Amino acid sequence: MNLDLESKKVRQLGKNEQIPYDLLLLADEAMEAINKYIYDSDIYILEIENKILAVYVLQLLKKDEIEIKNIAVDKDYQGQGIGKFLLRDATNKAKEQGFKTMLIGTSNASFKQLYIYQKSGFEIYDIKENFYINNYPKPIYENGLLLKHMIMLRKTIA
Ligand code: ACO
Numbered sequence: 826m827n828l829d830l831e832s833k834k835v836r837q838l839g840k841n842e843q844i845p846y847d848l849l850l851l852a853d854e855a856m857e858a859i860n861k862y863i864y865d866s867d868i869y870i871l872e873i874e875n876k877i878l879a880v881y882v883l884q885l886l887k888k889d890e891i892e893i894k895n896i897a898v899d900k901d902y903q904g905q906g907i908g909k910f911l912l913r914d915a916t917n918k919a920k921e922q923g924f925k926t927m928l929i930g931t932s933n934a935s936f937k938q939l940y941i942y943q944k945s946g947f948e949i950y951d952i953k954e955n956f957y958i959n960n961y962p963k964p965i966y967e968n969g970l971l972l973k974h975m976i977m978l979r980k981t982i983a
Pocket of ligand 1: 851852853893894895896897898899902903904905906907908909910929930931932937938940941944
């Protein structure tokens with residue numbers, strides 16, 4: 826299926842619209858973890874024919890710094906360039922709003938995500954040690970590895 830992404834508009838989800846938890850949970854396993862940031866963040870969605878295919882969440886950190894707290898693409902649409910498209914879109918929106926730095930974090934075991942983020946211009950600058958052990962109710966495994974640390978990446982967007 827040719828999605829012709831460049832013709833698609835990503836829009837902010839309205840405050841009264843339903844939060845797409847099914848997608849958010851693909852990126853972040855625990856509802857409790859999502860609810861820690863979702864209410865003071867902006868949610869952006871990509872939809873086709875009224876179906877939400879993908880989402881990303883931006884949280885303002887300080888005056889000129891913003892973080893992508895969650896990014897997820899419907900399983901049926903992964904691997905078709907939507908993730909990279911959303912990272913570009915998020916960067917453009919943040920730049921338009923005057924932010925200078927964009928952050929994103931992922932786990933020590935999330936190899937695909939680490940690849941995509943670095944391919945999109947983010948660089949590793951910090952590690953939040955034992956983040957997944959301390960903040961999630963039960964152990965999470967990905968690629969056969971226990972999630973322990975959050976790897977933080979950043980990109981200068983100004
Ligand atoms: N294995 C290896 N590489 C892959 C795979 C795969 N399964 N799928 C895609 N890639 C590569 C692509 O080839 C492409 O690389 P290229 O530019 O060299 O060709 C690159 O990764 C980007 O691929 P996209 O198609 O843009 O990625 P996608 O649309 O699948 O979106 C995402 C990536 C958001 C990680 C998606 O797969 C997803 O929703 N995964 C589940 C949720 C998740 O893990 N979210 C991120 C958690 S971290 C956070 O939210 C801050």
